[in-house]
Amino acid sequence: MKVSYQWLKEYLDIDVDPRELAEKIARTSVDINDVYSLSDGLKKIVVGEVQTCEPHPDSNHLHVCQVDVGEGDPIQIVCGAPNVAAGEKVIVALHGARIGDNVKIKRGKIRGVQSNGMLCALQELGFSDKIAPKDYDDGIYLLPDDAKPGDSVFPYLGMDDTIIDTDVTPNRGDMLSIYGNVNDIAAFYNLKPHFKEVAVKEGADEQTSDLVEAKVADTTVAPTYKLRVIKDVQVADSPLWLQIKLWNSGIRPVNNVVDVTNYVLLKYGQPLHSYDYSQLPGHQFAVRHAKDGEAFTTLDGDDHQLIANDIVVTADDQPVALAGTMGGQGTAVSASTTTVALEAAIFNPIMVRKQARRLDLHSESSMRFERGINPATVETALNEAAELISELAGGKVTKGIVTASEQPAEDKHITLSLAKVNHVLGTELEMQEVVDIFNRLAFPVETSGADQVTVTVPARRWDIFEAADLYEEIARIYGYDNLPATLPVMTRNHGGLSPRQKFLRATRHDMEGMGLTQAISYSLTTEDKAKQFQISPLDEPMLLDFPMSSDHVAARMNIISGLLLDVAYNVARKVDNVALYEEGRVFLPKGGERPEEQEHLAAAITGQMVANSWHRDDQPVDFFQLKGIVERYLHNLGIAGQISFVADDHRAEMHPGRTANILVDDQLVGFIGQVHPQTAKEYKIPETYVFELNLEALLAADKVANEYHPISKYPAITRDIALLVDSDVTNADVLAIIKKRGGAFLKHVHLFDVYSGLHLPKGKKSLAYTLTYQDDHGTLTEDQVNQAFDKVTKSLTDDLSAEIR
Template sequence: MKVSTKWLNEYVKVDDIKPVDLGEKIERTAVEVDDVSRREDGQKKIVVGHILECVPHPNSDHLHICQVDVGEEEPYQIVCGAPNVKKGQNVIVALPNSWIAGHVKIKKGKMRGEISMGMICGLQEIGFPDKIVPEEFSDGIYVLPETAIPGDSIFDYLGMNEDVIDIDITPNRGDMLSMRGVAYEVAAIYNRNVKFPTPQVQEDADLHIEDYLTLDATSNDLVSPYKVRMVKNVKVKPSPLWLQRRLWNAGIKPVNNVVDVTNYVLMDYGQPIEAYDFDKLKDKEIKIRYASNGEKLTTINEDKIELKESDVVVTVNDEPISLAGIIGGQETSVTEMTQNVVLCAAKYNPSLVRKTARRENIHSESSQRFERGINIQTIQEAIDYAVMLVSDLCEGDIISDTLEINQEQEKNVNIEITSERINKVLGTSLCDEEIIDIFERLGFKTSKDELGTLIVNVPSRRWDIQIPADLIEEVARIYGYDNIPTILPIMPLTEGHYTKSQKIIRSARKLLESSGLTQAISYGLTTETKAKRFMLAESETTQLDFPMSSDHTTLRMNLISGLLDDVAYNQARKVNNVALYEQGRVFIRNKDQERPEDIEYIAGALSGLFHEATWHDDKKVVDFYLVKGIVQHLLNSLGITQNISYIATDEFEEMHPGRTAKIFINNEFIGLIGEVHPNLLKELKIKTTYIFELDLQKIIELPKDNEIYIPISKYPEIKRDMALLVPNNITNEQIVKTIKKNGGQYLVDVKLFDLYQGKNIDDGFKSLAYTLVYSDNSGTLNDEKVNDAFNKVTDKLKEELNIKVR
């Protein structure tokens, strides 16, 4: 919101305050200020010139030689290449040794052999952005009114000597999206009075709007209220310079006197005004309704949009003529041929406007105000002011009365609060009179009952204030944040600590990092295809209604997809050895759930070498058993040491069918481990990659084995080795489980130290060798006890697993 201090001064006295100081005060008290500027800064010697003569340049097919009266005794000869330069025009002239925008110095010189005493300028060359330059002058010089006096400084004519404060309005302060709203705020800050002109509408008593138009709305939820007025016999033409100056300094492009009036009222009152060419309305009933899927609308910007059933449109003859509260349609727009104008003011449903604006990616000055709130108190006054200005500037006749539907009454809010409460929150010692004075400066009528409670009447223009806490904030900022004493709060201290879940989550991260993995953080949003991969539980997808991009449309249901993207990113940059993990939440939703449940997961992805060769160690290539060891170490360190099983599976189409296993704890499925399918590796353009993913929430909830300190035995261990001929269908896990079950009380460890398949081993068999370690903390073991226990193990292996002891 760009605020001209000259315009603001018409409503509240600020000409005695330096603009920089005013901007700083607004920033300290109300909202952020982006900039305080004056367009003339850095420019000089730019004046009004009158073209006395304009002839073609003899040595150019596009240049002209102009004799220009710049208020001196003799005219200046200036060479100009603008296509619209003509004799008799009043133009902008940069004199020799002048400075224009961009710190460009204009000197006397020659162009194609002809002397040029300066430059005839377009608006862009003296600092006006392209977006606010009128279309007719966008590719040429700007032509001033006939009343401009040659030699006068151009800065006053174009409003370049006005200070403009660019304020950044927060969503809760939509009331400041208008000059009048800013005036109220500045008046409260400096304890000054505001004065606003009241429109005086001269209507044609013989003409009544009911004879021309009717109104209808399919629901009060769409718009409330909607007001229509009409002006006949208008003459559409460029706006007077005073109005163009106002719009330029507000950052708006002048179009014509009707459209400029609607934009002027928008900036003045914060009330968007819709303007239609009455003679282009095929039917005389204006209706506000939801759009139908597939309906088309061509906007005033010539964009063709396809409407959805959630969009709200203004229609005539059941055909959309504008996207309500956002942008008008081209078919009924006001042009130079318009003779009768319909003006509409409304308060649309802010939620519907916001959704449509975001979906269609059309964000206008109007939609911004409807989204943040409209002052219902001034809707009628704003449309009256608009028809008055249209009548004055377009020489039209105002038709009597206002056509309206869904009239909504002004609703002031009464809030009760006490001085004690305000002082307790702010740490101040303000008395009732000081607090009441602050409320009165804000325009809030305040009374006090017999119990000392303050009853504050908040006008509808401050719709952001609804509860006592809002009033406390108003007192704080008007009183001055710098004036509030700095006092440390007095409260009982409690020792902070992590919850059980937080401790396990942090331990899991540290364990994986100590194992050599690096933490990665991925987006919680992904594509629907990636969200459905590697799922540990059945779930419905959760889609965003208004995604920011096509790559972030769906809440993730796994962590692996994000990690694989990270692997692809690294390998595309020649980082081939990757070991990453991520701990985060996935979002699981059942069919009968409206909102998903967020669940803690932990996952890893490894590719290439786990570590490279050194002078004393061989390189270690990532494989299934390396990843399994990391997972086993993680689970064991978290206190889960028993009943962990890995069952081969081919259920996951994203995984290699022969190198993938499901992980179970106490027969409960908690995760997945294995190699990514070659087809998916090819799609992602990555090398062989192994992954694991665990439901960390289930792991947190599982019972844990407590670590018990056991002193190192003072007595020697006894070891026994066994070599087994094992069928291929028997797993190491089955063998170890049988050994531990039957090994007796002195068996303390079982280690697999050899695996062999090949020569001298029958097909369908493998040779496994184990070391069994026996120890007794209470005394020295003898061979007889160990041999008995060892023999029992071998007998059970033969009996239960059909294994031959070699």
Template sequence: MKVSYQWLQEYLDLDVAPQDLAEKIARTSVDINDVYSLSDGLKKIVVGEVVQCENHPDSDHLHVCQVDVGEEEPIQIVCGAPNVQEGKKVIVALHGARIADNQKIKRGKIRGVESNGMLCALQEIGFSDKIAPKDYEDGIYFLPDDAKNGDPVFKYLGMDDTVIDTDVTPNRGDMLSIYGNVNDIAAFYGLKSHFKEVAIKEEGTEKTADLLQAEIADTKIAPTYKLRVIKGVKIAESPLWLQIRLWNSGIRPVNNVVDVTNYILLKYGQPLHSYDYDQLSGKNFGVRHANEGEKFVTLDGDEQTLKANDIVVTVDNQPVALAGTMGGEGTAVSDDTTTVALEAAIFDPVMVRKQARRLDLHSESSMRFERGINPATVETALNEAAEMIKELAGGTITAGIVTGSEAPAVDTPIKLSLAKINHVLGTSLTMEQVTDIFDRLAFAYTVDGDDQLTVIAPARRWDISLAADLYEEIARIYGYDNLPSTLPTMTRNRGGLTPRQRFIRASRHDLEGMGLTQAISYSLTTVEKAKQFQIKPLAEPMKLDFPMSSDHVATRMNIVSGLLNDIAYNVARNVDNVALYEEGRVFLPMGDERPVEQEHLAAAVTGQMVANSWNKKDQPVDFFQLKGIVERYLKNMGIAGKVAYVPTSDRPEMHPGRTADIMVDDQLVGFIGQVHPQTAKEYKIPETYVFELNLELLLTAPKIENEYTPISKYPSITRDIALLVDDEVENATIVEAIKQKGGAYLKDIHLFDVYAGSHLPAGKKSLAYTLTYQDNKGTLTEDQVNAAFDKVTAYLQDKIDAEIR
């Protein structure tokens, strides 16, 4: 909230600089975004009076003005504003002046005519388009007739005021009003508040109840709903003092009726809404849930399509406003309005928040309804607004208030113990110090003996309901700086990582060591991408009720889709060689229960993992290169079980001929392969290979303990074998067969040649292996190696029908 320092001074005898006050608020109440004045950075901007205005001799839209700026002679200024006229007091930027955006004004000639300054619109001296009055959108601003020529303009426009822009947390909705700020500042400075309420004077004999009725069927959505009527009003521009209050608070002045409702909103934190009574379709007000698909045109002219969870204010069951959010175009106060129906209410904060967020209609009113409204000042704000409208717009206030519902203002009694207060805060406060704090907060209390007291938290502080809340109030008013500093009591436990943490950290280091770069992608994605690339497919992901965007509506059930988004981002920026991995959690829905969170590890590679070189051919990544990374990773992690890669065509997002499930002891732990070309096209990426592993299963899998094995000092012996086998026979099958009959001395099996084509029978291929034999305790003999090699040969012929070449 933008808090005016001068407005605060009306109710408090402040003797501190605005910057010091802001610093105190930040340390005691709420955060501060900024402290500024609208005049910051401006100079030599004064009041001027246009004493003569003539058309420019060489232009059909420029005017040559003689302007009295309090000097001996008027100065000549060329102005292009369409509304410039003689006799008006205007804003003048003199030669050498600094205006908005640090622009400097200099003397010059405009189409041959000398100009010694500039006549300014409000926007040109720093006002934003959001707060500058619409009546002056296309021209310069006119100052009051009593403004003195030559005086700086800042005091006439409230630009000499200092604005403290507070960042109010959701629990301190009371600080979204001058009333709440005054109470808080008075408490921590120990000041007496002079807050003023304006009493209402009902002079009309006509009863409000004869003009309107209100009936709230569901008091949950509108716990309090009240109406008043002011007849015979005349819509006009608000007085300057009221406009200054509004634009210094970041609100655009509109007219004397709407401005009063916004002024009361700022003063009490109570949103109000004004209706043109004559535009209402009936007399019976209500509040209800919107009908699914119901249409409604809001004040901004946009047609809204409502849902059943939205809430609307109705007249004869027809919507006239989005409750707590925005009024309707058809019943808005206009220049022709003569009778005003004024509404003050409390609406359900959760429903207002959801409605404003869904429709993207966040307003000053919705911000306050979302954080809570003081039930004790609803009627006070309504009465004061009616009285102000009568004073500024004329008219008569009808007798009485129409009440559709009314939630009582309930104070909350809370019992405290002095000993517990001191124990929690680490202080040595006396009962007199504690009661003094509650006196400053204006909280009633009763003292029971030397240690006990009962504090009454007033309805205006609806954030206080527990003893812990009062401990916080005592601490902040006493001063956080005054609380003693103590070291926490700690046990002397030896630090270290858990086995799970060590495994995850080692996984990251291992993949980075193999040339992959860590990526961190969003845990939220689209429903379609969440359902892709699952290790064990599930039906639907967990969806958010109120997603931030259409691309982040569901929790991920895989990591690969996020990595493919990262690859697409890089490829779109001409980064063709990308090798990424990510370790993180996926969220697997379990019906009505809380979803299961699993730790997964995934990688995605496209292009080349080894950069181009003069002495090496280009070698794009392929299935086997990525498979080698997975094999090395599983070996480095000490996975003791049998690892197998089983071809599969059951994964629709993966290439059916280049995809395999990863099995450890016949348990599915992940998959590896090429992304299906159609899926790659949808992601706008080139040929890409991926894998994903369920780390939860790998964490619990049996591990090989680290052991030292000395390198043999005895020579090795190798044997080569070439096999003619069917095309369907896999390398893994042959390697497993060789291991079974290789004997204790077989140390390594290396495939060094694969051939298929001419000179071989159809449907056959040739695979050539080198088998390495070595004994750690002695030198092998030819007979020992030949005997072991013959067993392998015989087994291959018998087991897989291999022909030895």
């Protein structure tokens, strides 16, 4: 919630720097996202009065204005806004001013006419379109008549206020209101709040019950439901003080009726909804479960198909609002509204949360209903809103409230033991200190003897249920920093990483050592992306019943799809060389059982892994470079089995001619290759190479024991051999024969040349190898090497019909 510091000061005699206050809130109540002012980074922006406004001589939409900015002679400014006119008070950015997005304003000529500044809309000061009043979307913002030329505009627009943006946890729904923040801040600064409530004055002769009826058949759906009616309203813009409170809280002003409901929502945390009485299909209100397939159009114009778990407010059994979430389009208050039906309620928080998530309709109201509503202020908020609508829109409040259901505001009584408090917190508090803390919280207390204290918890703190909750209240008001620090008592255990932890850590170290950067992507994705890039294809992923959004509906069965989104994010921002890896879990469904969680390793590389320079040409990543990374990783793991790469063309997302399965002793443990060009186009990425490995299979595989092999002090001897073989003979075929027949002294085989084309018979290719021989215990003789080499050449000619060149 965006909390206005100036609004807090209306109810608290507080003289603390806003940033210091934010730090105190963060250490005592809830987290803080940001502390800022709308004027941050802006300068030389003042009030101006347009004295004359003439058409531009060389434009049919520009105006040449003489503007008084309090400096004696007016300055000339060219402006294209359609609503600029003589006599209006406007926002002026002078020469040298800084406006939104750090834009600097300079003198200049616009179509040959000198312009010495700029007349501004709120958006040009940094206001987002979500909070700037819609009436000024196509023009500049007009200030009130009492604005004085030359003054800074910030106080007139509330931009001199400081906003404390709190991150409210689910258990502290009371902090989603000024009322809740005032009570909490008063407690930890030991202040007396002077919160102001506005009493309603009923001015109409009619009874509310003569105009509307209401019923709630199931009070678990709507524990509280109340209605008031205000007649003879005149819908117009809200006064500036109200608009400022709303846009400083991140809410867009609409009109005086809707703005009052939002103001009361911010003040008390009580959502309200206003209906155009004349547009209702009837005046018998009810709250019920929706019918399966029931259609409803919300205020934003979207059509929704409802289900039985949704809850709706109806008028004569016709839905007019999604309860606790959003109103309907046909009954919204408009400029022609003269009578308003005003609703205040408490709806089932679980049902509102599920409804809002399913329909992706998260609003200020649903956020509060989900976390709970103070039953003690429902009627207070309803009465205050009715009175403010009466004052600001000239309406008359009818007599009485129509109540369909009402949850009583019950206080809770919890008994504490002082000894237990000190034992849990590790403190040595006296009884009077504990009593003072609860007095600061405005929790009535009664002591019994030297050890017992009974605390009455008011309904406004519905998050407190038991003694443990009160221990936390004592700790945070006393000050977490004041609690004594003690070491936990524990047995002595030998520390260290488990074999699995060592394995996963070594995996990350290997990937980073080979130039890849770790990425962490969402474990939830779309259904289509979950099905892609699977090592062993499965049918359907595990779907969520209540997904957060349409992009997070299924548990991933691969890691590559998330990495490709990361690649796309970087490429879109002109980062052409991307090498990412991720080690994480995938979730493989097992019928109706809990899914199997497997640890996987995946990587995605595009562009160049090694940057070009004056002595090195561009070398884009290819299949073999990625294959080398996998081979080095498997070698570092000490996999004892036979590792092989077998061509594969069965994965639709992978290039059919540049993909291979990775096998350890004929067991499939992963795959490697190029992303199919069509798939790459869908992800909006260039040519990209990927691999994914099942770490569970590698963890279970046999490993070579760590051994020390001293470097031989004896010289090595090399032999080169060039072979002419059939085109379908692979390097792996040749290596298998060389290693089998190479003898005990063969240390290394290196392929240094591949050639096919002119000067070779059709269907043939040339492969050239260097064989390195070395004895660890003595100097090899020429005869020993020649004998071993002859065995290799003979086997190659016999087994592969190779021709030695």
